[in-house]
Amino acid sequence: MSKRYHIAVVGAGPAGLSAAGRAAHYDREAGASEPSYILLEGFNTFAKTIQKYQKGKHVMDEPGFLDLRSEVGFTAGKREEILGVWEEALAAGINIRYDSEVVGIEGEKGNFRLKLGSGDAVEAEHIVFSIGTQGNPRALGVPGDAESDFVRYTLDDPEDFKGETIVVIGAGDAAIENAIALSDYNKVYIVNRRNEFSRAKDGNLNAVLAAINDKNRPFYCRYESGVARLEMPAAPGAAGAIVLNTPSGEERIECHRIIARLGTVPPRKFVESCGIVITSDNPEAVPDVDRHYQSNVPGLYIIGALGGYPLIKQAMNQGYDVVEFIHGKDTKPADYPLLQDQFSGLPYVMDAEDVLDLYQQRVPMFRRMNPLAFRELIIESRIIVSLPPAELARAPQGGERSTAFVAAGEPLYRHGEFSTTFYTLVEGEVQLQLEQDGPWHTIKPGQFFGEMSLISGRPRQGDAVVSQDAILIETPRRIMVKLMNSNKEVSSGIDRVFIMRALQAAFRPQLSLAELGDIAGRVETCQFKAGQVLFSEGEEGDCLHLIRSGTVMLTRGGANLVVNQNHSGELVGQMALMGAPRRRDTATAAVRTETILIRRPEFLALVGSQPDHVATLQGRLSDVLRKSNRMASQPQAARAIGFLMGEGLGEATNALVIDETLCVGCDNCEKACAETHNGISRLDREAGASLAGLHVPISCRHCELPHCMKDCPPDAIRRSANGEVFISDSCIGCGNCETNCPYNAIKLSYAAPKKPGLLSWLLLGSGSGPGEPEHFTPSAAAKDAGKKAVKCDACMGRKGGPACVRACPTGAAVRLSPEQFGELVEGH
């Protein structure tokens, strides 16, 4: 009979440690002789994601506005310090059991049975899942494959090993990068199960093939090979061996070490096998939990990254709270004061928890959300109250997170602003335009707006004017994207409204909402990868595309002759329905693009209801045709546009383009960038592609839908109202943005040393002078603080515009938006 616990915590990351710490506190209070809880860890150490960080990495404690509430300590600091504190907490008495991977769960609340990988079982009344989303490394699957000095599933520093024979198993990026780095000082075999490295990134693919073919590098590859068995070393430090199944029979390789990089097993399958429902197919989706972190399985709680909270502090607070809830305490969560502050400016006196419930009921879209997700949404949002302009001056000025006041009758945002937040109206009215100078639409309580910028990444189209005594929830884009990823109903609801409003903006139909909704239900949403063709020159067309997001380029008589480029909100292929059906151009997605496909019946229904607008549409079509015709007569210019599109500038909003026939290579642009941005240049002039005198250097293009914003844990990457994408001080240096940017425009860097004053440089020779140096040695303090992501901020807030352009002596450098590309290439 296995021992039965009150709580079993699965996964010894920050959330699990914190939960176990709180459970241990209750045991001490009760004077229990035996622990009433157990912390189960599948690995042989705790907090393995953080253990995997490089040595000395600075770990941040975002979000700064939230206080830590945990028995286990945590403040921002070096990886070693944090792990040290946790190790002490464990030593002080936490009932942890290592190497105990939970492989299955049976039973129900009060009577769970956790099956372990070793065949053992543990019984518990409640289970807390804090297993994160990283998953466990995939094992070799042969006896002796447990992590040891001989078999390793991670590699901290390749330079730890010298003069050894090392076998690397795997063919992904991690395996290739490790193997190549190790082969500088060791003899390396890389073992690939397939006959090619198809999973690797291009750069790594080329590198591994070059390394294999390099006769001077002790680097060997075994294709179509698997691990048959291991021969463990006789003594620590001695050589063991690995036996491989190769196409030509077994091969024995004597080696000092085996590094297995076979990827991780994502926890989703396991989570679902426990009966937990994840409603969305999206790989980033997380399960729903209630206010007490309980999943759809009663008695089974989910906290931390798997519950949708990837930051350490949030996860630790949840660990504390969940144990409180299990013990029947109705503790106010650590974020309760935050909510109070947010609601402080509301015109009524009510407990924050009640306001929360009220608002969730008021908005149909939010009603079906789980309360915890809604709570997070509100905490990350801003509550806005409109007041008559006269009262605005007297309104109490709270902190950054308290209720914000705006003047009634004034625009909430204006046409052309780059804000991407999403608004939900709780009380009052908002007058909304869907395009510049377009007709006004009234938004009622419970409705939302701002979805256009959310989905297409474009600046605001038209103004939004708020009436008196309105209450709004303004939610950042990141939170909405997360919500849409995990909640199908919310995403399809927003999507439907988006389509209806996009159709309204494009065709101005005089239809009832029901009729419009009906059409919105019949049109099709299409997705295209960069380079995918929407339709081809010469074919017969019976539909048009309204671009939701991205850029479509029209080419004629050859792939590189771009005669027109269309951006979100614009129509493509309307000729087929408004003129002749034969396509005169090939339409290709320049970047990943989404369109709304409209066929003839829907098109006729839309334009038929508003004949006045047809003339406008026809006028726009004539403009487009005239423009394409002019471009088609200038193949040189058309080819240059094709080049710019090929460089990904189709999704740019503000890109640096250098005229090579003017550039003298003085690098004053880079120097100016560094001098105005804490000593680090954010552009690399010489790198990047060129064609016919146009050069696209490596520098940020401030994409419409920035790739870098995708998964930034502290939400440090923001977009200003003028469109600049910038990184705020809350960057934790995780490097996600650097990986996600397809244009290499972001790098991680230590802070540069401070510049001396001009005189002390000139007269005393201290530090470096103006425009110097390109490279620097970071100070010990800078190294301690760790690397942070740096990128171009288009010199926002700087008078006179971007320093790189202002510093160019010959006028070679200009920054421009895609609308200006035509002008750029025609003048060339």
Added chain:
Amino acid sequence: MHISLLAWRGFRYGKWALVLGLVSIALYLSQGGSAAQPPNGGTWQGYVLGTIGALLIVWLSVLGVRKRRYSSTLGTVQGWTSAHVYLGAVLLVVATLHSAAQVGWNVHTLAYALMCAVIFSGFYGLYVYIHLPGRLAANNAGKDRDAWLEELGELDSTIRDTVEACDAELQAMALSALDLTALGGSSWRQLTARDHSRIILPGQSKPVGNAEQGVIVKALSERIPDARKQSQAEVLNELLALFGRRRVILNLLRREIRLRGLIRVWLFVHIPLTVALLVALLIHIFSVFIYW
């Protein structure tokens, strides 16, 4: 969209310079033609011209400061450079009229001569700035120097691999051709772009010239008809093609180094001369006032 520094803001400073030049000529002509006071630097018109010239010289040299004031919002560097070019050119007129062609072996003429040297070096710089970037871009064919060097490196390692199939004599020769390839070097060699590559011939210890990879190409082309086996001929043919490509890239890189050097090197004359001019100008002004 891209406007050259000469055409900046519709030739604004060209027009200013033109006006300043005409005003200077008018001032000069207004000087009385009396024998006692011929046009010279000492008339009031001469003083005005001299003051304009001195102020211009000081202002022109401030470009070096403005260029490094990266946060400055006082115009753009391109605007300053455009003005620098036109006002620098008109300085020649202003200062010549100030001097009224009175030259001699003295510090005044030294200042004038230095100024002319600075201005003419500037003209050369302008020529270089206008013409060479386009040639550089055409030469580099859309790739930067690092990319070409990388291709050269790959080519060399392919040659090393391929030549292993050949006899020891040819192998030694080909490898010496790779090892003794000269690229860059002293400033003079960079600017002249002459090929100083060498090679060690069989049975010799002293390397000989291998400009344009000519010796190795000749050696390879002579061996191809003599090859006994077809496979041998194929290897030699391959090597010939590789060395041919190598020559193309080496030439391209040499031109690149030369053009980049030319774009930069004139500043090493222009700037020190400017400093010397400022010193001479100061002495000129002081001495004029002392010997009034």
